[in-house]
Every structure is written in C-alpha cells, then in structure tokens.
Amino acid sequence: MTGIGSLPRIDQSKASISRVYDALLDGKDHYPVDEKVHDQLRAAMPKIGDLAKLNREIRGRGVRYLAGEVGLRQYLDLGAGLPTAENTHQIAQSLQPGAHVVYVDNDPIVLAHGRAMLQENADTVVVTADLRHPDMVLEHPDVRRLIDFGQPVAIMLVGVLNYLHDKEDPAGVVDGYLNAVPSGSHLFITHFYDCGPQAQLIENAFLHSLGTGRFRTQDQIHDLFRGLDLVDPGLVYLPQWRPNRIVRDKPTVIERLMVGGIARKP
Numbered sequence: 001m002t003g004i005g006s007l008p009r010i011d012q013s014k015a016s017i018s019r020v021y022d023a024l025l026d027g028k029d030h031y032p033v034d035e036k037v038h039d040q041l042r043a044a045m046p047k048i049g050d051l052a053k054l055n056r057e058i059r060g061r062g063v064r065y066l067a068g069e070v071g072l073r074q075y076l077d078l079g080a081g082l083p084t085a086e087n088t089h090q091i092a093q094s095l096q097p098g099a100h101v102v103y104v105d106n107d108p109i110v111l112a113h114g115r116a117m118l119q120e121n122a123d124t125v126v127v128t129a130d131l132r133h134p135d136m137v138l139e140h141p142d143v144r145r146l147i148d149f150g151q152p153v154a155i156m157l158v159g160v161l162n163y164l165h166d167k168e169d170p171a172g173v174v175d176g177y178l179n180a181v182p183s184g185s186h187l188f189i190t191h192f193y194d195c196g197p198q199a200q201l202i203e204n205a206f207l208h209s210l211g212t213g214r215f216r217t218q219d220q221i222h223d224l225f226r227g228l229d230l231v232d233p234g235l236v237y238l239p240q241w242r243p244n245r246i247v248r249d250k251p252t253v254i255e256r257l258m259v260g261g262i263a264r265k266p
Contacts, residue, residue, distance in 0.1 A: 079160030134176025189258035
C-alpha cells in the first residue's frame with residue numbers, strides 16, 4: 001500500500017455515512033455521534049440493521065459473479081465504507097489472484113483502517129476522495145497506478161448513490177465513471193427503493209438524522225443503468241439477486257427497501 005503518511009483528522013463531532021453503516025452492521029468503528037443516528041434510524045425501523053446486512057451480502061454475491069463468472073480483474077469500489085468481513089479485494093483476489101482493487105471513500109477513518117489492513121497487499125489501495133467528482137477520482141495517482149482503463153473494470157456503487165441528492169446528479173456521476181471504461185466493463189449498483197409509505201418513513205428518518213438518504217423509484221434507479229445490458233435477473237430486491245439460499249416468495253418490508261443489479265457496458 002502506498003502513501004503512508006499522516007492521516008487527516010477524523011471529525012468525531014459529525015456523523016459519517018460509513019461509520020453509521022458500521023454501527024448498523026454491529027461493528028465497533030464508530031463514535032457516539034454515529035450511534036445517535038443509528039438509534040434514530042432504528043426507532044423509525046427497528047430492523048434497519050437487517051437492510052445493511054442484506055446490502056453487504058449482495059456485495060459479496062456480486063463480486064463473486066464479477067470475478068468468478070465474468071473474470072474481471074479490476075475493481076473500483078466507490079463509497080466503499082469501513083472494512084468488514086469478506087471485503088471486495090478478499091473475494092475478488094481469491095477468485096482472480098492478482099486482481100487490482102481500489103477503494104474510494106471520503107471518510108478518513110476508512111483510509112486509516114485500510115492502511116492497517118492492506119500493508120502487505122500491493123494489488124489493493126484505499127484512496128480518500130469524493131466519488132461525486134469522477135474526474136478527480138479517475139486522475140488520482142493510486143487509481144492510475146492500479147487501474148488500466150484500456151481493460152474492463154468493475155465500477156461498484158453499492159449502497160452509495162442513495163446518499164446523493166438529486167441536485168448532485170447521481171446519473172451524471174455514473175456516466176463520469178462509465179465514460180472512462182471500455183466495453184466489457186460492468187456497473188454494480190444497489191439503491192434505496194421507494195416502495196411506499198414505509199420507505200417514506202425511513203427516508204424522513206435519514207434526512208432528519210443524517211441529512212441525506214434518498215429513496216428513488218424503480219424508473220429512477222433503472223435509469224442509472226441506461227445504455228447498459230442488465231444481467232439476469234435484472235434490477236430486483238436484494239435477496240432475489242442470484243441468491244445462494246432459498247428466498248421468500250413474498251419479500252418482507254425490509255427486503256423491499258432496496259434493489260440492486262449489475263449491467264455490462266456493450
């Protein structure tokens with residue numbers, strides 16, 4: 001891993017998305033301000049932590065598909081969050097030894113933990129950058145060092161575009177990354193889904209406690225994949241995407257709060 005220097009100061013007075021997500025996953029890398037948001041979200045939806053776990057599970061299944069079935073050897077994991085069990089690089093490199101993985105997150109605590117975890121992994125790096133600015137991310141020296149944009153890349157935006165407001169143009173952000181990668185690249189997205197009153201309740205809780213967290217319609221999320229070929233089973237509830245166990249015929253409320261899919265750039 002490169003860039004071992006002084007770390008940016010971690011602001012413990014303001015909740016961060018990555019640390020709140022860690023709290024929802026019952027992790028230990030968060031602060032009281034994040035725990036407060038976690039409690040507010042659980043008050044609105046007691047099983048909200050299950051949604052975070054479902055998102056983590058589809059991440060694993062998606063990377064296994066991309067590495068094991070598609071054979072991709074390059075991964076740009078945007079808004080990666082704090083490391084936990086079965087991270088992208090661990091799965092991808094177990095199936096494609098030597099696969100290159102770049103994690104991008106704007107929270108300095110992710111960089112701190114990534115450096116500790118990846119000191120002896122030359123094929124993986126953590127970059128502190130704002131994914132809302134594709135040009136800056138794509139020109140980062142560590143990104144250019146590990147990613148060959150002449151070869152297919154997996155662009156991963158797992159559970160992150162829902163934290164961009166409409167005025168931040170999530171579709172334009174997606175296009176910024178897709179325009180930089182060749183045919184055969186894949187886009188992997190999961191997103192909060194506006195499935196009715198329960199989704200509105202949770203969205204209000206996110207907006208009140210965290211200032212962000214948008215639940216979008218099926219058409220709005222599907223539009224993020226425009227110009228690409230969705231792979232089977234398409235854009236579906238998280239447990240329904242290539243499940244590795246039996247899933248319910250009728251999804252629960254929690255299972256309906258998020259959808260995901262993977263598409264190939266033709």
